[in-house]
Each structure stands twice: as C-alpha cells, then as structure tokens.
Amino acid sequence: MPVLIAPSIFAADFGHLHDQVVEVERGGADLIHVDIMDGHFVPNLTMGPVVVEAIRRATRLPLDVHLMVTDPDRFLQPFADVGADRLAVHVEVLPHLHRTIQAIKKLGLKAGVAINPATPVGVLEDIAPDLDDVLLMSVNPGFSGQTFIPRSESKVRGVRDLLARTGSRAGIGVDGGIDLDTISRVASAGATMVVVGSALFRQPDLGLAIKDLRVASGVQAAS
Numbered sequence: 023m024p025v026l027i028a029p030s031i032f033a034a035d036f037g038h039l040h041d042q043v044v045e046v047e048r049g050g051a052d053l054i055h056v057d058i059m060d061g062h063f064v065p066n067l068t069m070g071p072v073v074v075e076a077i078r079r080a081t082r083l084p085l086d087v088h089l090m091v092t093d094p095d096r097f098l099q100p101f102a103d104v105g106a107d108r109l110a111v112h113v114e115v116l117p118h119l120h121r122t123i124q125a126i127k128k129l130g131l132k133a134g135v136a137i138n139p140a141t142p143v144g145v146l147e148d149i150a151p152d153l154d155d156v157l158l159m160s161v162n163p164g165f166s167g168q169t170f171i172p173r174s175e176s177k178v179r180g181v182r183d184l185l186a187r188t189g190s191r192a193g194i195g196v197d198g199g200i201d202l203d204t205i206s207r208v209a210s211a212g213a214t215m216v217v218v219g220s221a222l223f224r225q226p227d228l229g230l231a232i233k234d235l236r237v238a239s240g241v242q243a244a245s
Contacts (some may be wrong), residue, residue, distance in 0.1 A: 025205070025239045026052040026215040027232055028086055028195070031077060031245040032068060033219030042228065043080040047096055049229025050236070053084040055197070055217045057117075058089040058101070059165075061111075063115060064163045071104045073096075078105030086110070088197070088217075090137060090163050102129040102239040110134035110157045110195075113145050123152050134195070138163065139171050147194040155215070156181050160208070168239030170199025174213045182212035209239045 029046045031039070031054060045055065054077060059068040078085060089097055094111040101109060109126045113135050114120050117182040126133035134155030135146065139162055146156060156183060160174035174196065183192050185239035200208070201221035208216060218235060224232035 025209045025213060025236075026193075027235055027239075028053045028215055028217045029222050029228075029232075030055045030057060030197070030217050033223040034058040035223070039077070040080045042223065043077055045228045046222075046232065047081050047083050049232040050213075051083060051232055053086045054081060055086045055088060056106075057088050058078060058091060058097065059163075062092045063112065064090045066132035071100045072189040074101060076102035076108065078133035084108060086217075088157065090136075091115075095125065098122075098125055098129060102131055108132040108134060110136045112136045112138070112153060113149075114138060114141060119149055120152065123149060128150075135193075136197075138176070139177075143177060143184055145182055146181065147188065148183055149190040152193060153190060153192040155193045155195055156185070157195040157197055157217075158213075160196050160200070160204075161197050163198070168199055170201075170204045174198075175207050178208055178213050202234060203238045205210065205235055 029051050034042045057068055061067045073185050074215045086108045087101050087106040088110045109131050111122055123133045132154035134157050136157035138159050158177055160170050161168035185192055194216040196208045196213045197217035198214045200218045205216055222231050
C-alpha cells in the first residue's frame with residue numbers, strides 16, 4: 023500500500039506560501055498537513071482559519087488539519103468552514119474523546135486522534151473502531167526540525183497491532199523527524215502516511231524531494 027506524503031506547511035516559507043503549496047501539489051504530494059498551535063498545549067503559535075482558507079484556495083489536495091490546542095472542540099466548526107478535510111485532535115486534552123470524534127464526523131470530515139511520544143498506545147483501545155486516522159508524534163510537538171525519536175518505530179507496530187485487534191481500518195500517520203532515512207523505517211513498521219516538514223521544504227526542488235521520499239519509502243506513488 024502506498025505511503026501518503028503530507029508536506030507540513032508549518033515548515034514552508036510563508037513569504038511564498040501560495041507558490042510552495044502549488045509546487046508540492048504539482049510535485050505529487052497526497053495531502054497538505056496544517057499544524058494549528060495555540061501556545062498552551064504546545065509552546066508555539068501558528069495560524070488560524072484565515073490562513074487555512076488561503077491554503078484551501080491554493081490547492082485541490084485534502085487539507086489535514088492537526089489541532090495542537092487545549093480546547094479543540096471550539097475549533098472544529100471554524101476549520102470545517104474554511105475547507106479542512108480531516109481533523110486530528112490530541113487524546114491528551116480530551117476527557118470526552120468519543121464525543122469530539124463524533125462531532126468531527128457530523129461535520130462530514132475524517133476524524134483522527136494524535137498521541138504524543140510519551141502517551142501509551144493503549145489509550146486508543148476503545149476509540150480505535152471510530153477513527154479514520156491515528157497520528158503518532160515521533161517528536162515532541164511544537165517545533166519543526168526536531169530529531170526523530172527512535173522508539174517511534176515500535177510504537178507504529180503497536181498501533182498497527184491494536185488496530186488489527188480492534189477491527190479498525192484507520193490509517194497510521196507519523197509526524198516528526200521524517201526524512202529519507204526515517205520514512206523507510208516507519209513505512210516498514212506499518213505507517214500509511216508521513217508528515218514531512220523541514221526535510222522537504224529546505225530542498226531547492228520540492229517535486230524532486232517528494233519523488234526521493236517515495237523511493238526511500240520503498241513503495242510506488244499513490245495513483
């Protein structure tokens with residue numbers, strides 16, 4: 023199964039954001055990953071619905087919006103309104119996770135759950151059958167350009183086994199420290215999507231960089 027490649031706009035040059043979104047779409051990206059940070063759940067601030075709306079106008083690719091915020095329920099409707107296709111929320115901040123996942127689905131969007139490196143895979147046991155995606159953080163969230171946490175590979179395998187055991191058909195995404203080396207490792211472990219930030223956007227030719235990532239993943243491009 024092809025590994026989907028999701029460029030993380032957080033690592034893009036915001037002075038040329040439109041052009042870079044267009045370039046990664048032409049270069050064969052499968053979706054656009056958008057990190058929303060509130061300065062509370064993670065020690066950084068990024069963007070809001072206005073910027074996501076601008077990204078939506080620049081591309082036909084699905085927008086994968088990752089809500090790294092302390093109160094994600096407040097933001098489901100605003101990001102749905104500006105064109106998000108998928109919303110991922112963090113299990114660490116949601117005491118009523120099932121309710122939030124159902125709210126995302128009622129908006130007509132794909133629903134995902136993200137978990138931080140120190141969060142055990144077992145927290146997904148009861149919610150897994152309701153999910154479209156699981157997003158594993160392979161760095162501590164908040165900043166681009168961090169080093170991949172090696173234990174993340176075994177964590178991907180743990181999620182893969184949990185999904186199989188619970189009958190879930192959710193995809194497995196990996197976010198953080200993905201490059202030409204680590205993409206092959208997480209793909210072999212069972213990842214179906216990778217978020218790529220600085221390792222992609224620091225390259226002079228984004229389309230060529232995406233092709234190189236596909237080769238390194240060990241699978242062919244998605245049709």
